[in-house]
Amino acid sequence: MLDSKQMITIKGTKDGLTLFIDEYSSFNDILDELSDKLSEYKPKRDEPIIPVTVKLGNRYLNDWQKERLNELISTKHCFSIHSFDSNVVHRDEALTWKEESEVKVVNRIVRSGQVLEYVGDLLLVGDVNPGGKVITTGNIFIMGNLFGIAHAGVKGDRDAVIAASFMKPNQLRIANYISRAPDYDSEGVYMECGLIDKEQDKIVIDRLQVLSRKRKDISGFERRMLNG
Known part of the structure; x- marks a missing residue:
């Protein structure tokens, strides 16, 4: 369960990392907290790229927001976003799926x-x-x-x-x-x-x-x- 005091929770899995994002927090606050958490990580030389799954719950991210997250996670870190998992889809995406x-x-x-x-x-x-x-x-x-x-x-x-x-x-x-x-x-x-x-x-x-x-x-x- 997501800690109510945290906007970001990171868990390791056999497939990489899973990033849980609080669906009620502002996007800018999420970027700030994620930046702080990632600053604590010092990758080793030649460390392999670790795939990251981002769990959004009932939050929807547009393309610009996804790009910002991807830049923050990938820059100077051995991480790469593998997928975004959200319970919410854009209306156009829903119509296309239908x-x-x-x-x-x-x-x-x-x-x-x-x-x-x-x-x-x-x-x-x-x-x-x-x-x-x-x-x-x-x-x-x-x-x-x-x-x-x-x-x-x-x-x-x-x-x-x-x-x-x-x-x-x-x-x-x-x-x-x-x-x-x-x-x-x-x-x-x-x-x-x-x-x-x-x-x-x-x-x-x-x-x-x-x-x-x-x-x-x-x-x-x-x-x-x-x-x-």
Whole structure:
């Protein structure tokens, strides 16, 4: 528990140092007390850099305040801030998180030459025709036929998956991986999904049921796909 008379409490852990900051004190007072505490530390020559986790409680720090803390901790000390841990997020950050974590449900057919692009996960009720393209930063679930191009995890999410009721795509992409023709049967497959197999280092096609084992956080979508 944080001492009510202290604005800063420093504790050592196996991963480095944890810095607890009183959420009710002024930022300037925190800087002053932290400066005093750090002045007592005299690093040894060639001492390795120690990672610091800053616990903020219900306090929010803007970028300028984080930079000030980082400068104070890093200058003339063998410390480096590894992360800031706060119970509070900025409104813009909260909206971004909501957008990225929200599942978009779309009922339409993506025809040749059309591009359907979303942030987060997409549940498409309809077909993706040859020449059509679906792009998301998250997972793609298609309650219909996938004949065109599907690109999941477009910002680099290698854990993203692509699933369809019937899969015979022109191309599958996950993050920066691109599928090759032999990765799926030329006649197409029912109730299958595409995902990155990290051991094979490529996109593979597998039964939809494997999602409950390989991607436990999206098992609810698997049930929806199986049950209709």
